[in-house]
Amino acid sequence: MPYAFDEQIGHLLRRVGFGARPDELETFRKLSFNGMIERVLEYERLPDDVDTHIGQPGYVGNTPSAAGGFQPNTNIGDARQRWLFRMLHTNRPLQEKMTLFWHNHFATAFSKIAALGTVGQVLATRYMAAKPTEDPGRVRGQLEMLRENALGNFKDILYNISTDTAMLYWLDGYLNTAAKPQENFGREIMELFTMGVGNYTEPDVYAAAKVFSGWNLRAAGSGAGLHAEFGYNAGQHDTSAKTFSFAVYPDGRKTIPARSNLDGMQDGRDLIAGLAAHPNTARYLATKLYRFFVSEAGAVSESFVQRVSNAYLRSAGDMKTVMREVLRSSEFWDDRSYFTRYSWPAEYVVKCLKDLGWRGFSVGGSTLTSLSGMGQELYNPPDVAGWDLGKAWFSTGSMLTRMNFASGLTANQRNRLFDDAWDAANHRARPFARTPEALVTYVLERVQTPPMSSTVYTELTGYLRATGEWTASETQLKTKLPGLAHLVTGSAEYQLV
């Protein structure tokens, strides 16, 4: 039975997480408003034990992508499955959601790194996804770094990403030398990671490339642990002064002074600090957070952007403070914000699993193929700007792939859907399944979907009667209920979160 605040809880869990498992819904029903927000934000009070459940009964299954078992630290397909598992089963939904936000923000693609002759698939997976506790060389993959810092300080995240092995390969920083500065990272750190396009000039790009000259890679570890890691290459650093069009320092100075090779790494620290503290960065992030957590409909609320930017600047980039402002905002809780975001493919897939069930289903194999067809390969965004969001997810081809994923899932869950609408002990349908109208109403209440129009409701009950009179027999239920669940989760409405 629905509770008084299920709409609000559903909204919160769709946005800070990936929908609501039945047990999550139960947990949140018992909490106060403040209790819900603090449970979401202060997730470090809950154990980070989700990975220990991988492979256990009662949880979603996996399909090793290669021979030799499930290897999420060295096989990218298995890494994707581990992340989907976390999205589904974590009790720290915001940690996974922010990690996805950062993954898109600092979009780094596995495929380019794996294609480098000196790297290959295994090392590239380690650089993207390895858990340091499970890696022979203690490699912390980029995603693990983002996950550990999901609500950390933005300046720290920016420094970590600037020295991240995968990023140094991805934007060619490993090749950035004094003689021939490499502009790729220097441009994107301003355009995409901090201030946004229009807030820097082309000469700023050339200066930023010089700032990060010598931020390269070096070999570390040995044997199975051998890997590349960040190393400041003093001999390859451009020691000249670098002047920007914007203030790099709190006192308004725009020039990073000339420094010796040995001291030159400070250049990059100064620029990172300057970019992280810049008001344009605060606005850029606040705007992205609005679109991610609040709404993709209409204009971005200027008042929201100002308040969230202020929270960012006041806290010197503490993302937990920033997110507290987001989750306490009137814009977030305005019921006109409900279901105004187009679900990302990963959100859609995990929400389907939470709504329809996961026992006996695998997040590997065809689930990964489906995600690819929907346009989202985790660990492999299309370019450094991340995925095209919003409407761009909904081409005809990707919409068909969503519907076809739902078809596969509903077929797989045929005998389990909605606690088994067939009461086997008493040889009859449960009360909610005895008429098409009751069944449609029940299903629409059970899943996370915006209200359906009476037209859709009529078409759905019409479908239940389309091939013969409704008898609520076991055969009919086990045929029609998957079809109905498919039509609902494949509907346009269900795509909104």
Next chain:
Amino acid sequence: MKVTRRAFVKGGLAAFTVTYAAPEFLCEVARAQGARTRNLVILYLSGGNDSLSMLVPFNDPFYGSRRQGIAVPTSSVLQVGIDSSRVALGLHPRLVGLHQIFNQGRLALVQRTGYPNQSRSHFQGTDIWATADPGNPAGLGWLGRYLDSLPSPVDALVGWNTTRDLPRVLQADHVPVPAIPSAAGYTFASPNSTNVAEATAERNAATRIASHVPVNQPELAFVYGSTQAALSTIDRVASVGAYTTPVVYPNTSLGQAMRAVAGAMVRGIGTKVFYVTTPGFDTHAQQGVNAGSYVTLMATLNDAITAFYTDVQNQGLLDDTLVLSFSEFGRRIDVNGSAGTDHGAASVMFALGGRVNGGLYGTAPNLQPGTTNPTLENNSADVHFETDFRSVYARVVDNWLGGDSRALLNGDFRNPALTFI
């Protein structure tokens, strides 16, 4: 698109009920009347094409010195003659098929295309090329606006995008362009697929639901439009998926996309505008000379386009075909420290097809650094544009698509020297 308005009083929702014109029928009528369909295939070279490696000014004394380690040797370029500024040019050695098409007079190369104050950002640059509107690159695509300008009814397959996401080029106000990365996978599955009656009932229900577009909820209506367009095109796309040809296409994503385009043309399903893309042109590192990333890019491009050209030629459709390429920018003249090139400015566009007047258009840059060299910019680091890319679009709109470029491009960009089509 036939649109009838109905109000759903009970649910309090206004809705459009949408039905698309019956396209097979229209196609057959058109064919019986002898009408030909002109096709435009837009080819996006994603990442910023290094046009100095694609169309090489091999005799320029500064070409070798400024591009040490990545310069294409004079002995291996595929010469295409001299342009109007008397610069000798050659195609990249891996563009063997394109060279043959050039020699047949069916490949036009438009040099130094760009626009004033060219953006070096991938994202802004791509949006500018897609919208043909440097002042407001967040708007609709130039071909999307063309599709919007077509008289109703507009068939749901009038455009065919071979990528998963709708590119801005094809973003239209009221014509949804389907995304069909693979004709074979473009189907509607059912959990009761072995039971034909049930599966049919389900598909019928999905189709009816999708036809009631809730127009007062624009976010939701957009998704309805995608579903509607998908369900109404599945059967025709399946006919393309079954297309067979003796021409062997390379097993690259571009090769398979070009194969689907040829299939759609041969099946005559009514598509006018196709969008294909091939990635990887952001060659910041290891471009290579005889091997390396740029060689691979040229191989992918050459082999897919050549197979397509041969296929449509065999099918007698070459005269109905125009392929037009673009990229968001060219690249820096000087090689960087990673044997690659950074983001630059003007680049080369090419057009090929049976009605193309092949040859070299515009003039090559003079690579000599100096403040008085008008062909360069950014302290002689980048190639300065000579032909506004909108002039190339204008020619295609006016002389191929039968549109009005001044209305579509919000200005008169017609250039009488651009006689490539």
